[in-house]
Amino acid sequence: MQDNWKQLKISGLSKKFLRGPVILSDINLTVDRGAFLCILGPSGCGKSTLVDLIAGFEPPSEGVISFDATPIRGPGPDRVVIFQDISNALFPWLTVLENTEFVLKNFVRNKNQRRDQAMQALELVGLGGDTQKFPSELSGGMKQRVQIARGLVMDPHVLIMDEPFAALDAITRRRMQYELKDLWERTHKTVIFVTHDITEALIMATKVTILSSGPGAHILDSFDPGLASDRDPADAEFINAYRRVESLIGNEHNDSESHAE
Amino acid sequence: MFEQGIQRTLVVATLSILTGVILWGLCSGTIVNETLLPHPFSVWQEVVTQSDSGLLWESISISLWRVAWGWVLGVGVGIITGLILGQLRSVNAVMGPIFEFLKGVAPISLVPIMILWFGIGELPKVLIIAYITWVVVTVGTMTGVREVPKTRLRAARCMGLSELQVFCRIILPSAASYILVGMRTGIGFAFIALVSAEFIAVDKGIGFLIMDSRLNLQTSLMVVGIISLGVLGAGSQILYDVITRQIPWLSRFRRH
Structure with a gap:
């Protein structure tokens, strides 16, 4: 395992389970070393499947996940998962x-x-x-x-966090978000953080990736929210970023509704 | 609060046993013929007599010896088969159905074939007790292995543990609480099987005592035998709880 890696690359990634619908289709994503990537998506869109693929718990149907040019193979200590399932x-x-x-x-x-x-x-x-x-x-x-x-x-190279605070009460959750952000600023560990909570994503992320709703979830957009370090959800720039994300998700929602008609 | 709880349990248990004995005493000689249902006092006298003659202690010790060996054997083999059936899908595919079949076979139905195979010595008796303990412990262990939470296994895989390390460091300790419960349940079943085992040509043991007193219409001795079985079964389980609680490292694996 190389220690001087620069990017985690996800290219052309698709996942379909036997006798099931396509969960993820054509995911392309790069995570720079030291970045804090938040993957945002509605519940049931396939975020957890994406985590399983990056962690190596499940093999992709198509596509490759690699550190620079070295593909990952199964789970390993270079990608540690922080699970949502607190009790187990x-x-x-x-x-x-x-x-x-x-x-x-x-x-x-x-x-x-x-x-x-x-x-x-x-x-x-x-x-x-x-x-x-x-x-x-x-x-x-x-x-x-x-x-x-x-x-x-x-x-590890990457800490993969799968909605780790989802089961906590709202006050604890908010405190943990700022603590994690603080921890990241001190360690600059690469983090992939999966959530459906827009505010949570914007408090911590250096890069936000938005997944469409499933089945066949794809990436709607990836961007740097460009927020200052203190990240106060009441700040104007934070609210702007929030609206931007919301409109991306909302547009998709309207699209799918108009398709349905 | 904990102490209070224990005291309360003891008081309730004593009261319920006392009520039972009083009701029994009232029925005996009134509603039911005293030959068929001896009075508690005559049963107590029987206990004193047989305790003095040594017959009671001899019967208890030989029966306990059979239960102990059968249980130890059943636990040892049961843990191993449980781990294998729980862990290895291929073995389970082949052996699982056979095991399901064995689960339904009552120990007493094995008595004739045990006599044919192993004669009438101590071995077939111990084996019948071991058989039922084995079934119970296997089921418990197998469940424990299968119930290891998926998240826990995945966490272990992230840590770069080999399959063997996952088994020894994650699956075994996870299954431990189920194994402990299975071993405890096995005690009760071992005592149930004891009487079946003592159907095999015996001249000693509690099962023999009960059967033999029927032939001689010594109902009070019969009742002494039945009560001894109950007391020994319950006592062994309590002893098991006390011992397992005394071992500090075991308490880590008890369910939280």
């Missing part, structure tokens, strides 16, 4: 610290070194004081922080 992503028989250390077993031989790295990651997400707790003792937001720490400690 962590290992319930391990403590917070053990969950975070666990992933390093195959890569770092020294036990103390593993512990240090895990502690560092946990402190980064603000869980330095809860390392001995079991997942069952954590709130949803804390569980997702552990997942993020566990992802960071592996130092």
Whole structure:
């Protein structure tokens, strides 16, 4: 695996399950190293399928996903997924610290070194004081922080986040969004963040990609929202960006309605 | 609060047993002939007599010995078959239907063939108990392996674990709670199978005690046998709970 990669490239990607409709059709997308890409799309459009393909859980029907010229093959530690399924992503028989250390077993031989790295990651997400707790003792937001720490400690090329905050309450969700944005600004880890929440996408993204509704979802548009660093949803430029996204999604909606007539 | 809960359970349990015994005492000798339903006092006297003569303890110890060996054997083999049937689709495709068939075969129906195959020694008795424990533990283990959440497996695949590591580090600990429950359920079934097992030419054991007292119309001894079975079965499960709670690393795998 090359460490000096520049772009994650998705080209001509399509996915169709046996005896099912086409889910994704002809997805072309590049993610620059260090970017924070938000993939926005309505529920059921195939966002999760796209995540499964990038993560390598499912093979594409057509097309290639590659780091520069090296195609990905199956899941691997270079692409860590942060799952939406809060209750099942962590290992319930391990403590917070053990969950975070666990992933390093195959890569770092020294036990103390593993512990240090895990502690560092946990402190980064603000869980330095809860390392001995079991997942069952954590709130949803804390569980997702552990997942993020566990992802960071592996130092992957890309963190793939599949609606990670969707199951959290609105207040926790908003706080996590700003925390993640802050974390990204400190680490500049490449992030692919999937969501159906426009505000969420605009708070964090350096690039927004909008998927059409399925079946056969394709990319409607990709753009840099060009927002200043503080990202206040009440700012005029934020509202403008929001309207732009909304009109893109709305146009598509009107199109499909007129097709139906 | 936890302590209170236990006390309450104990009080309720004692009350319900007492009520049962009182009702039983009222029926005996009034509605039902005392020969058919002996009075609690005569049963208690029987317990004292047989305890002094040593017959009760001898029967209990030989039966417990059979249950223990059958259970251990059934658990050991059951965990292995459960893991294989749960994990390997191809094996399950071939063996699954055979297992489904075996699930419906009551232990007592195996008695004649066990005698033909293994004679009338201890082995066929232990095997009949092992058989039912094996079925129960296999089902539990198999379910545990199949119920590992998809997300958990995917998380493991992201971490670059090999298939063997996924099995040892993710699937086994995930299935552990199901295996523990299966082992516990197996205890109850082992005691149920015990009486069937003791249909095989025996001159010792609780099952023998019950059967033999019917021939001699010693109904109070029969009742002593039945109560011993119940007490031993429940006691073993409580002992199992106590032991598994005492082992700290096991409590990690209990359901949260």
